[in-house]
Amino acid sequence: MSTRPPSQHERVVQELLDRIGDGAYPPGSLLPPQRVLAEDFDVSRDTVQRALRELRDMGYVDARQGSGVRVILRPGRNGDRAARRPPALRWVRTWPTLSPPCT
Template sequence: MSARLKLYQRVAQEIEQRISGGEYPPGTRLPPERDLAEAFEVSRPTIREAMLALEIRALVEVRHGSGVYVVEQLPAASPPRELNVGAFELVEARLMFEGEGAALAARVMTDAQLHELDAILEQMEALDPASPEELALDRLFHMTIAEGTQSSLVAQAIEHLWDLREQSPLCRHMFQQARRSGINPRPGEHRRIYEALKAGDSDGARTAMRAHLTRVSEDLLAVTELELIEKARNEISEKRRRITQS
C-alpha cells in the first residue's frame, strides 16, 4: 500500500483490492468493525472513515441490524479516490499541534492577545449554541491562541489544519452531521483553556486543550454511530411505506 495515502485511505484501498480480488464477493458482509480494526492494526475511527470512503465510492452499503456489505452490483470503474483528510486523523493532528501550541502560548502570550481571547470567548458564550457565528468564533479562538505562540510557523500549521477541516469532504460531512445531531462548540471547555493561558500555566493549558479536542473526537465517534442508526430508521420507514402502499 502506498505511503502517500492517508491511513484511512490505505485501509480503504486494501479492502477495495480484496473486493476486486474476490475475497469479499458482491453481496457478502464485511468483517465486524472490531475485527477489521485488529486486522489492520488501526483504530475504530480509522475503520469508520474507510467505510465512509468505500460508501462514497459505491462499493459498500450499510444494512440495518446486519453490518456493512459489498454492493450486489459493483461499479464498472472505481471512482477517483478522495484526496483529503478524515475527521479523526485531523483531530489527532490538532491534538499534537494545538496542545503544544497552547502550552507555548501560556508562556509568551501578550496581555493584548489574552484580552482579545477573552472578548472572543464572551461572544461565544452569549450566542445561541446552534448559531453559525459560533463556528467562526470557534476558529478565531483557536487561531488567536496559535498566533499567541509568537511563532508564525506554528500559526501557519494550525491554520492549515483548520483549512483542511473545511476543504476535506470527509471532514465536512462528519462535522456537518455533528451540527445536525446537536453537537456544537462548548464555551465551557474554551473557558478552561483561557483560564490556564491567563494564569501562565503551560501544563494546564496543554491539558485543557487536549481534553477539549479529545471530547471533539469522542463526539465524532458518537455521530458516526448516530448516523448508522438514522440510516436504519430511514430504511425501516421506507419498508413500512412500501408495505402500506402494497
C-alpha cells in the same frame, strides 16, 4: 514536489478495494465487523468507519445499522446499481371506471 504516503484510512480503503477486486469479499457478502477490521489493519475503529463511509460513497458497500456492511456491485461496472434494488413502490392513481350510460 514529493508525494505523501497514504493516510491510514486511505490505506484501509485501498486494501479493502483490493480484497473486493480479488474476490475475497464478493458482491453480496458481509465484511467482517469493524472491530475485526480495525485489528486486522492495526488502526482505530474510527479509521475503519471513515474508510467504510468512503467506500459507501464510492458505491462499493452498503452499510445498515444492525445488519453489517455488505459488498455491492459498483455502479457502472456490472450493471446499473438501481437495477439491483427492489423496485420502489409507486403510487398509481386509479380512476373509477365509468359505466356506459343506461339507455
